[in-house]
Amino acid sequence: MNLSVRLDETAKINASKPAYYFMGQSSTYGELNAEVTKFASGLEQLGLKKGDHIALVLGNSPHFVIGLYGAIRLGLTVIPINPIYTPDEISYVIKNGDVKAIVTLDLLVPLIEKMHHALPEVENYIVCESGDERAKGVDLSQLSAAGKMKSFTSVVESGYLDFKAPDLKEEDVALILYTSGTTGKPKGAMLTHKNLYSNAIDVAGYLKINEEDRVITTLPMFHVFCLTVVLNAPLMKGATLLIVPKFSPKEIFDIAEKYEPTVFAGVPTMFNFLYQYSEGKPESFASLRLCISGGASLPVALLNNFEQKFNVVISEGYGLSEASPVTCFNPLDRPRKPGSIGMSIMNVENKVVNGLGEEVPPGQVGELIVKGPNVMKGYYKMEDETAATIKNGWLYTGDLARTDEDGYFYIVDRKKDMINVGGFNVYPREVEEVLYNHPSIVEAAVIGIPDPERGEAVSCYVVRKDENITEQELFAYCQEHLAKYKLPASIEFLKELPKNTTGKILRRSLKDQVLQG
Structure with a gap:
């Protein structure tokens, strides 16, 4: 198949059912x-x-x-x-x-x-x-x-x-997705017919997508998140796509009022824009049974605020191009845990390992690795890179994660984004979570910058909605919620943060700008 x-x-x-509106x-x-x-x-x-x-x-x-x-x-x-x-x-x-x-x-x-x-x-x-x-x-x-x-x-x-x-044949390559290439040239992840079909069917089953669903398709179709979750999975189940050429809060609310969608999927930035949109009416989303967040970690404060305002559950998941992409989702039939990417979807196995490839106990941070029918065949014309990424059938994601006693996974941060402050590991996301909890902050990004004494220092870049909030006030706020070594060495206010076309905040791009500037 x-x-x-x-x-x-x-x-x-x-045959006569609408496949899409556009x-x-x-x-x-x-x-x-x-x-x-x-x-x-x-x-x-x-x-x-x-x-x-x-x-x-x-x-x-x-x-x-x-x-x-x-x-x-x-x-x-x-x-x-x-x-x-x-x-x-x-x-x-x-x-x-x-x-x-x-x-x-x-x-x-x-x-x-x-x-x-x-x-x-x-x-x-x-x-x-x-x-x-x-x-x-x-x-x-x-x-x-x-x-x-x-x-x-x-x-x-x-x-x-x-x-x-x-x-x-199921092992024939159906798709080559080129990674964003934050370091070096982009790599082409070869996804087979088996990879794509298995992930689409498993995601559809996990999220209970059915022919009665109407799915807002505003994530970029060229991106793997959209391809599987809001294009292939719905079409496999006979659902209807509500194709939106380009994301805008106004367009999403207009579509919602006209077609009464049941599913919306987006990246955290989209949820933030929808939440901040002053003309957005909660009743416009009354038909939604499910919102799906992926592409980056969703700040817990934003998740709670969005759910409270619009009375709809957000299920956060996790994936990467090399896994077609989905490996985890918060389950719909069990408690959803804010801040978690959920549990392994059917037919996919996730685990957290140390540097020797050994699984670590719950609560301990290690690298997330994945195995399943969704894992890519390899990188196109890059045998060495393939061998470094897929070991003994396991895909090494490069993401740092932990599990809890119930088997839920939590992404701590990208392995490459971790900040080493005087020998202590600081994960940008935990500092960002604190900043997002402040009522005057709209967006936040945290990176490590060179420091002659400590190796690296924590540097914060934020977008504020209250122009009166000062760097000193934010620093004092961070002191209340963070250990001393995690405190920002600098806080800078920006009008906007660099993002890719899916709306994902690009820490690497921000870091390059800072170091070059």
């Missing part, structure tokens, strides 16, 4: 499945075959869904790429990923034009029509002259419904 076959089966059962339009499962089949057939007629690599340089749209499932149906390996990457960043992924075809938006063609001469291996550029007025002035002459440009619509229309898909 794989995602494509399961979508086909779901479409036969729910910008006032909708498509049934029958219509979506037909488009997927025709796109797969159209790609085959362009000369693409099983095992070839295709890139999706797209934002949230039906084009992404059809492109993803159509490519998988043909047996291609899909490489999703963040559309706001620079030409150099996109070129690196395309070259390293041996991409033969690119699906992109008409508005992004000028970006593609800048790099296509340096990408001789790319044989086809499939351009999606956005309907945006700005696209009317886009110059397509270079790609058209090279004979490499096709419209998405024409590729679909050239396909046929009696297309026969190739046989796919």
Whole structure:
């Protein structure tokens, strides 16, 4: 079984049920499945075959869904790429990923034009029509002259419904996800059909996603959190996607009032924006049965404030690209523990180990490692990195964690982000939790900076909603709640913190700015 076959089966059962709503339009499962089949057939007629690599340089749209499932149906390996990457960043992924075809938006063609001469291996550029007025002035002459440009619509229309898909093995690579590359060049995590399907089905079962659910899909589709939790898992169960092109609090509340969603998934920053949005009415979220948080640790103060305001439970989970991504979630049928990432989902095993790979007792901090059908095949063309990350079948996550007596896991921090102050370990998250508890703080990030006497010092960067709060007042507040060696050496107020496209606060980027500045 794989995602494509399961979508086909779901479409036969729910042919007339809405698969998604997007910008006032909708498509049934029958219509979506037909488009997927025709796109797969159209790609085959362009000369693409099983095992070839295709890139999706797209934002949230039906084009992404059809492109993803159509490519998988043909047996291609899909490489999703963040559309706001620079030409150099996109070129690196395309070259390293041996991409033969690119699906992109008409508005992004000028970006593609800048790099296509340096990408001789790319044989086809499939351009999606956005309907945006700005696209009317886009110059397509270079790609058209090279004979490499096709419209998405024409590729679909050239396909046929009696297309026969190739046989796919569960260990065939379906997706290569390039990590964000905070250190060095991005690495391509190879995810197989088994990886993707097992995680989508297990997540859907764990979160009790069903055909009655309406899921707000505003996380970026090119990101693995969205791919599995709010795209693949719902589609496997016949749920309806409410596709939002770009996150904004106003848009989310408008969608909620119009379509009465039952599930919302986001990163902590999104929950913060929704909580802070002055025009957001609690009754707008009355239909929600579940909110899901991932991508980064959710501050406990924010979790409690959000749940109290909107009367909805947030289930925090954990995952990483190399695990397709989900390994843990707070259970729905047992007590949820604020601050915890929950327990292992079905078919996945997590444990916390010391430097020798030995499991440590509850309460002790170690590295979180993972085993299961969701663990990647390896990094593309990087055997040494693969061997360093997967040992004896266990994926070493690089995250520091602990467990409690009930088997719940808690992420302490990234191994690389830990601050060593005079021989004492300080975890940025515990300092951030204290800052988030202060009523005047909207966001906080903590990093370690070089210190000539102690090795490293704690440096805090915060966004405040009360301009009158001072550094001295915050420092005094920290003194009440933190041990002396954990106290910040400096506190700086910023208008905003650096984030990636999912809204995750980037400590590494902040640290680079500080050290370079």
